[in-house]
Amino acid sequence: MGVVLACIPACSFRTADKVSCVDDTQCVTAFGAGAVCRADGFCEGGTAVNPDANTSSNEPWTFVSFPDFLNADIGDVSALTSAVNSTNAAHEAAIAKVLDALAAEHPDFVMVAGDLVNGHWYLDASGVQVFGPVSTRAQKAAAIDKAADLYYTQWKKRFEDRGLPVYAAVGDHDVGDNNWEANTDKAYLVADYKEAWARHFTVDDNGNALFENRPEGTPYEHTAYAVRHKNVLIVTVDVFRQDSPTQTIDSKTGSVRTEVAGEQLAWLDSVLAGAASDPEIDHVIVQGHVPVLVPVRQQNSSGMTMPGAETSAFWQTLQRNHADLYFAGEVHDMSTNNVGGVEQVVHGGIMGYAPSVNYLVGHVYPDRVELELKRAELVYPADTTRLWQAGSNRPRADYAIGPGGFTSAGTLVLDKSSGSTQYLNRTGYFIPLATSSEGLAVHLPFDEAAGSSVVVNHGTTGPANNGTVTGATFVAGKLGNAVSIDNLDRIAAGAAPLVGPVQRTTSVWINTGPGPGTGNGIRTIFTFGANMQNGTKWDVDIDELGKFELGISGARTDATSTVSLANSQWHHLAIVANANATIGTVTMYLDGEPYAFTTTMATTPINTKAGNLIIGHSANSLNFQQYNGLVDDLAIWGEPLTAAQIRALASFANESTLNYDAGELEVMFEGLRDKQDVQISGRLWRYQASGLTGTPGRVVVSGSDYSVNLDNGAGFVSP
Template sequence: MKRLKPMMNLFMIPFCIGILFCIDVHAADANQQADTESSESWTFCSIPDFLNFDIEYPQKGWEDALGFILDSMKKENPAFVMVAGDLVMGHWGPTKEDVNKWADLYYPQWSKRWADHKLKVYTALGDHEIGDNPWRGNKAKLVPHYKEAFRRHLKMPLNGPDHMKGTAFHWTHKNVLFVSVDVFETGKSKQGEIAAGVTGAQLKWFEGVLKNHRDQVDHIIVMGHTPVLRPVRTFSSSGMLMVQGPESAFWKTMVKYDVDLYLCGEVHAVTCKQQDGIIQVAHGGLLGRTDKPNYMLVTVKKDRLEVTLKEIDLINGKGSLWQQKKRKGPWDTITITDERKKQGFTAIGHVSIIKEDGKKSFESISGFFDEKNNPTE
């Protein structure tokens, strides 16, 4: 038997080689599949300040244009749409009962419009969702009731800090972490008893989310209603900004954890600014006032984010719609001509955020992402 062992080993060699070949083939197939999956792209859209007014659904004189805008985003095949605040007009006081009455009327209609177009939406809290700035006296006391109405109707994830469940939250989709912050914190500022920022318990929660996820994702994107970097363009806006700007602990935390994009609204105009490796994009809707609404398309890959801003021309009516406690509401009609529909949304800016060899670069810059024409004061 001792002599036979070498012979048996010789007979076993082809068999073992075959097994190893099969293992290598399957491993190669698995690696190829993993590479394919990691290179697959997906998209999402952003349109802050949609709609910024108390609008019914359907709204006479509006639905054709709104439908075209939503259908245009739908054709981008987004996993979801991000709305960085100001869904409604929100001038709903002076009592808790009044806040709930109007919230119960307008929020369900706002959400149904998106659902009917089969678009999933994540929305940050805007100043109009808490009564519109400034906040003093009784209006300041109503802020918790406004936030509760938002939480009840919008049903955002309840994974934020204890005092901001449903108004600050995070989610992951495939290879990206998304965080939405509630910038409307109790404090003293020019806006009264609210100081726009992310501090205290919310900041601690925010840093914890970034720390716990940074090694699990390829990209990090943060959404908040007010811009941090300044100056930015404004249109029909109070131009509210984060109180401490880029010197805030919030911005420094985003820098520390290598956030890629900060998406915001409030100013109803487009300004793209890059600082500390982060691009802040202020843009959005204000349908009913603007004549050039825009949305942003982001195509996500493992090693890059392709970011494109798109705009369309809108013709506003001559009358105005009634709004609670507002002397002049939005235009009574909004129209996109058939000729403009054929052309569709057109690109007004692009940037590629490339990540290779542990480094981040910004390439293929055009339009609003070219900062040479940005405001300087």
């Protein structure tokens, strides 16, 4: 919804008593909760015309940001048809719980950076014609108008009922969803989509703009705008450039390109320059739908970003004019990064599709902005029935907000008290996403007690890869406790610790029997990355025959062994990849020994995208390739371990008098690199530079004496 709070210098703004109306709803849309339509046909009151709203204040105030809310068409269509409906009690209850959480933050307003709806309104996948026929372009345009009026009206009412003013941006689903091939009906309908969106968020019923500060005379004059609230300038941009529906301007997305350019960019530059010289503006926030800086985490998303990243004209404009924050959505997960003093915060979530949802809270002071991300798990039943939508991309019909509700997922302070901007006290998801982590990045021993809801990461990435437990239980394992996973269980352990074509080693102990049901189907033990394109995920699997496999999106290994590992015995699985590896060049190990495989896609490069680390199912989607069985001692290194080191992981764990896990072996590996003695669990291991014999990596036991050859005769002895 649009509210006019203030303009930067040299522009005028519309006040309530200058906006005509026919009912209270129009006034609430324009000026926030409490606005009414007077008998003379003009608006009065509302939170947006509070006398203090346009002036700086030393009193702290709060805002909330929630991109991609809802990213689904959730609304009652029973007045149009009895054949289907696009809402139900489960969806309305989940939405109410989220909005009640937002209202409990007591924000002055809520920002929503696009994808308010699903938006496939030019389709009729079920053939029920809820919004009319869609055979011709004109019919599709009429259906878009009808659907927009229904869904946007109900979407806004949920906020209005809670007194929550909204600043919205256009997302790809608000313009039909990517892609937009030139010379197609969909390309021509982009303008219809934007006009329908503007009718509900930036233009009143008389066609008057609700925001005076906008790129007038451009194609973006009703989808981009700037407004000042107290001591903050908020700028909303339309990142969906289309020059002509007949012109291809992007090889992927067709007639639409995700960028801010031309007249809109010039307007943005002017607005930001004016803010920089305005003493009443302490902070500047810009919102647009797609991330600019990469990599970013993602879940259930096509993952659109802005071409050029930090070198794009858009980012250079933000940087040159000292914008503070850029808020984006699209990818339905949380990531932050900072280039040139501008902080990108990617957040928000899709309801009814993804494993989790999140929002951002900001507390604003004259000299600082305190930010906090909050996240909640979404719980889905075994029933995979989908809720009706005009198109075939449909959310689950039944889901709920997890019993823990929203909890803190990270904090950041934007501090200007020293005269320069500093980004301080980063925690959780505000720690910028790294592309690689040397050493033992992730180590999840799973030694938590029964009933624990969190697993602790003992690797170098620390709490960023702690895991949230959903359904899984803790039982006796290979090394201490293990986690038992079945049915819809999972552990979400933060972001992918390794991104890109970087070197790595993954290691895990498993104990599983036949698969669920018939025993057929691939089961993913753990995964990180995202299922976007060839090579972008890292799924460690047991296949339908019980064999150990690696899947990387578009390519998969196939073990030459016929032995099934689904035999209710403990097995150690490891995979090693050098930098810039292909799936054909990885080395796989079973119980410490090389594990031969073939693949028909040997040259597919490994290029893991930012995503999540999940134990219990594949990167593709929630509970896809669901695992059942025990998992113990998961470890991920940002380096390729040697064959001897892999054998040591299995050998030391199997030696009953030692039972070393990956963390304890990492101490020994570091000692080998440093050529130093080490102490592990009270036992001294003396480094020996040469002369050790025996199979490399296999611990040799002689009475109470132990030795291990780790590198051509170099290794350790104890005592």
